[in-house]
Amino acid sequence: MATTEKRLEVLKTYKIYIGGQFPRTESGRYYVATNSKKENLANVCLGSRKDFRDAVVAARNAFGGWSGRAAFNRGQILYRIAEMLEGRKTQFIDELIKQDATRTQAENEVNLCIDRLIYYSGWCDKFQQLFSSVNPVASSHFNFSVPEPTGVVAAIAPQGDSLLGLVSVIAPIIAGGNTCIVLASATKPLCAVTFAEVLNSSDLPGGVVNILTGKVAELVPYFADHMDVNATVFCEADAAIQKLIKEKSALNVKRVVLYDKVKWANASGQSPYFIMDLQEIKTTWHPIENIGGAKAGY
Amino acid sequence: MILTKTIPDFSLSPHVDQVGIEERASRFTKRSIKNETKLNGLMLALNMIDLTTLEGKDTEGKVKQLCYKAQHLHDSYPGLPTVAAICVYPSMVKTAKTALGNSGIKVASVATAFPSGQAPRDIKIRDTKYAVQNGADEVDMVISRGKFLEGEYNFVFDEIAAIKEACGEARLKVILETGELVTYDKVRKASDIAMYAGADFIKTSTGKISPAATMPVTLVMLEAIRDFYYKTGKKIAMKPAGGISKSKLALHYLVMLNETLGEGWMNNEWFRFGASSLANDILMxxxxxxxxxxxxxxxxxxx
Incomplete structure (x- = not known):
């Protein structure tokens, strides 16, 4: 006998992304993501400090391979991420609409994210030339400075939007050869987890990007004081948290990068300077026979 | 001789229930160890480490550096214990002995054509004597796995007994190289042979073969030690080696040790970790x- 009962939808489990895998949080906790109409959207992992610790290990292990790749290859992989995002556009638009965006807003946001990835894909093997220099020195040395990735970056994505902030923060970090742990927006976490699935199917080695979901206030101290993290990125204007990050980061002299005034939706939300925020400048003194008419200097 | 009366028929060594032993071993990983207990456990584990360097590229400088590390694990943390011993090749024993001075840290030397053990017995004995004469406090020998797998248990027994004699005062650790013995039954049998032949320690692995120490294999050996103790009243020490590089795993081993052999074995006279990178993880x-x-x-x- 044919039944006329309505089919139950199979809901997606939103899990975190660590080392190229999708584990549940080690703590076993979750919270319910809702929208402005108080509809329950999903049960989302409430990440713990141990998830963060595991993610740092994954990011550290991935750093050598990722930073050692040819810059051109990193560009290809960023382009691939954009391609995969384009292919799953409708899913992201649906999720954004669930999280209070209108269709036009949602479409614009996803398009902008794809374009932004392409933008940074192009910069991968070009910013080095722009920001390197050959330095005039008084001795017989060829002296040059080049940017190098700072290492493992712990970033707290902009909390106000679901996808654009996340992509705008991640792209310059990995374009420059760093690996990262990113805490997604707590109130709008859906796209972050789906974006992790995009990353996972786009040739990006596991561990280069790790995405956690959870509460900023709970996790921020660990983002700032972990000794194996080289830089912290924070995008909110909360002065107390900014102070906390600066103090705790002093422990191992982390770079602290604050993006509280950036408008991610504008053209000013993308620039090679975002890549340079997480680079170190290495200067090399290479002995040479002579400069001009001078005699050998060594 | 007196021994022959107490030596059992090794073909009657108990069989090991593979599923049971693995299940039992996995239970030890479920204990919750926090705060002060964890601190004490980590300190104890640190104190049980045989800090090891067994590489072809070892130099005197490297061994001296390791000996310094053994005495100064992390000076910004006052009150840390030292490791139990330094484990090196026979040619490095003298260097290690001098570098460690009267720090109380023992020098262990591998011997008997480590790691393969493929050499005639007289060479193995000379190798052992060389290490002991240079000052080794402990000798880590490897059994002839080929002979063991051929069923030549008497050969293996006699060899261990001969090396024990060559050791003199030094304590003898017998490496079974469980990764090459294939089954738990054989591990159990090899453990029994080693203990009856005069081993002071039984040790899982050389660290050169994968798999090295695992929890189930260690449990089989701990149970062999327990049975031997009940039968003879003699305590034998245990040393899992290779593949233990994380503190959490070390704590699991300590739980297993405590629940199998009890507190009498919970010190570095009766239990060691053969490891090189474990120390730093514990320090962290x-x-x-x-x-x-x-x-x-x-x-x-x-x-």
Whole structure:
């Protein structure tokens, strides 16, 4: 006998992304993501400090391979991420609409994210030339400075939007050869987890990007004081948290990068300077026979 | 001789229930060890380490550096114990002995054509004597796995007994190389042979073969030690080696030791970890407990 009962939808489990895998949080906790109409959207992992610790290990292990790749290859992989995002556009638009965006807003946001990835894909093997220099020195040395990735970056994505902030923060970090742990927006976490699935199917080695979901206030101290993290990125204007990050980061002299005034939706939300925020400048003194008419200097 | 009366028929060594032993071993990983207990456990584990360097590229400089590390694990943490011993090749024993001075840290030397054990017996005995004469406090020998797998148990027994004699005062650790013995039954049999032949320690692995020490294999050996103790009243020490590089795993081993052999074995006279990278992981965990901050390997000496 044919039944006329309505089919139950199979809901997606939103899990975190660590080392190229999708584990549940080690703590076993979750919270319910809702929208402005108080509809329950999903049960989302409430990440713990141990998830963060595991993610740092994954990011550290991935750093050598990722930073050692040819810059051109990193560009290809960023382009691939954009391609995969384009292919799953409708899913992201649906999720954004669930999280209070209108269709036009949602479409614009996803398009902008794809374009932004392409933008940074192009910069991968070009910013080095722009920001390197050959330095005039008084001795017989060829002296040059080049940017190098700072290492493992712990970033707290902009909390106000679901996808654009996340992509705008991640792209310059990995374009420059760093690996990262990113805490997604707590109130709008859906796209972050789906974006992790995009990353996972786009040739990006596991561990280069790790995405956690959870509460900023709970996790921020660990983002700032972990000794194996080289830089912290924070995008909110909360002065107390900014102070906390600066103090705790002093422990191992982390770079602290604050993006509280950036408008991610504008053209000013993308620039090679975002890549340079997480680079170190290495200067090399290479002995040479002579400069001009001078005699050998060594 | 007196021994022959007490030596059992090794073909009657008990069989090991593979599923049971693996299940039992996995239970030990479920204990919750926090705060003060964890701190004490980590300190104990640190004190049980045989800090090891067994590479073809070892130099005197490297061994001296390791000996320094053994005495100064992490000076910014006052009150740390030292490791139990330094484990090196026979040619490095003298260097290690001099570098360690009267620090109380023992020098263990591998011998008997480590790691393969494929050499005539007289060479193995000379190898052992050389290590002991240079000052080794402990000798780590390998059994002839080929002979053992051929069923030549008497050969293996006699060899261990001969090396024990060559050791003199030095304590003898017998490496079974469980990764090559294939089954738990054979591990159990090899453990029994080694203990009856005069081993002071039984040790899982050389560290050159994968798999090295695993929890189930160690449990089989601990149970062999327990049965031997009940039969003869003689305590035998245990040393899992290879593949134990994380503090958490070391704590699991300590739980297993405590629940199998009891407190009498919970010190570095009766239990050792053969490891090179475990020490730094424990140090990182200790610093985490002390400062509340997750640590980075960058701030700990390599050796």
């Amino acid at each position: 965990q200790l610093m985490k407990l002390r400062t509340g901050v997750y640590q980075s390997p960058n701030y700990f000496s390599i050796d």
